[in-house]
Amino acid sequence: TDPNTDLAVVKIDPTPNMQYATLGDSDEVKVGEWVIAIGSPRGLDWTVTAGIVSAKNRSEIGALGPAGYEDFIQTDASINPGNSGGPLINLKGEVIGINSLIVSASMGSEGLGFAIPSNIAKEISQSLVQHGKVVRGYMGVNIQELTPEIAKSLKLEKQMRGVIVTDLTPGGPAENAGIEQGDVILEYNGKNVESVAQLRNMVASTSPGQSVRIRVLREKKEVELMLMVGDLAKDQLTRPQVGNELLGVSVQTVTPQIARQQGLRKAEGVIITEVNKKSAAEAVGIEKGDIIYRVNNSAVNTPGEFNKLVAKAAEEGQAVLLLRDMRSGRVGYISVPLR
Structure with missing residues (x-):
């Protein structure tokens, strides 16, 4: 069985006249x-x-x-x-x-x-x-959608499609291939990248050990890189969960552009760009657009800092976040139980 796609294989003994689709x-x-x-x-x-x-x-x-x-x-x-x-x-x-x-x-x-x-x-x-199992590839990156607002803040064309790299797994396939934080991934193995979900599915369907060509936009210049796809199952066995996985959110740094859009006095913290269904964050009411300033009273301003602080907080079973609610604009502390 493969719960991650809701599929299973059933073995049957066919009869001589059995028809199949x-x-x-x-x-x-x-x-x-x-x-x-x-x-x-x-x-x-x-x-x-x-x-x-x-x-x-x-x-x-x-x-x-x-x-x-x-x-x-x-x-x-x-x-x-x-x-x-x-x-x-x-x-x-x-x-x-x-x-x-x-x-x-x-x-x-x-x-x-x-x-x-x-x-x-x-x-x-x-x-x-x-x-006897599903073998999936992985890149070792955190990515998010390239929205028109983000494209504008990066001085890119609003119509540009792709996904932006917010963080990399140290020593992972992406870092080893030369991919950098802030790169916009435009093409994977000859196919244009349209969304986070599409790229995630394409990487997962690539056999571990296969080399694929990646085209990224870096400082307004296109760069081609070769990436050796890793094995997701082996990575999960050897790599501890990071903060975004434990909490069930994706985050990005609050840039001056985002601060102006949100009416903030200064650019600080990380803004939540996605909340996973049935995650620890969703369970306590955290929403897309909320801004996290501190994790267990330590300031956080980048996805990397966020991941490390939440992973450390998980050792104690919970993370206490200083958070700005997107709806009301109020800032306060919220405790999130972590397994």
């Missing part, structure tokens, strides 16, 4: 094309529904937790509890997805169904069969 290429799926979903909603076997592909590469839904890898096909074909595990089929009769979940306040179909792309299912199943 053909896997299609989910990368070739077009938004708007017709699809068919098959499953057993509410226990009603062999139910067939039809709809279209509403979107591709849906991520950050939060259904698989902070460690999950989300890259769903969205469809308005009616999907209800009991459809999970059934195929999403194109009009050629090819399986282009595995129905996985719905987003619904009523727990019934509201036209927001999500399927795991067939290419991901193929890749994960092959790894499970060959290795």
Whole structure:
């Protein structure tokens, strides 16, 4: 099984006349094309529904937790509890997805169904069969979206796509390849980088030990680097968790530009750019846009300082943060239990 993608492999003994479905290429799926979903909603076997592909590469839904890898096909074909595990089929009769979940306040179909792309299912199943586990690559970086506001503060084109490096794992693949804090990653292994989730998925699907070409923007100049992809599982065994993982947030330094936008008197602290679902931070009400000034009464101004201070606080089981609430503008202390 692989909980991080909600997939599993089941071994069966086939009969001589057993028919099987053909896997299609989910990368070739077009938004708007017709699809068919098959499953057993509410226990009603062999139910067939039809709809279209509403979107591709849906991520950050939060259904698989902070460690999950989300890259769903969205469809308005009616999907209800009991459809999970059934195929999403194109009009050629090819399986282009595995129905996985719905987003619904009523727990019934509201036209927001999500399927795991067939290419991901193929890749994960092959790894499970060959290795008994999923082998994933890693870079050893903390990254965040390159928003128009950040691009403007860095004097870049507002329309520029990519992700910005906020921190690196000491001695990790990215640092060894020459990637630096503040680099904007534009291209990974020949593919343009559009978002954090996309890059994370691409790195995870790369075999450890493989060399890939990385194109970054550094001080307004493009630089090409070769990166030897690491093994995520081995890294997790040998590397202690850092602060952003323990707390479940991503942070960046409060720049003068951010300080002006927030109406602050001076640029200090780190601002939260993302809060993971079901994380320690979410549990105590910390939100995107909040600013952390101190961790256990030590000043923090960079992602690196933040990671070290929270990791140290975890040894005592909690982190006491001096935090500015984004909604009210009030500054106060909050205690966050850490496991």
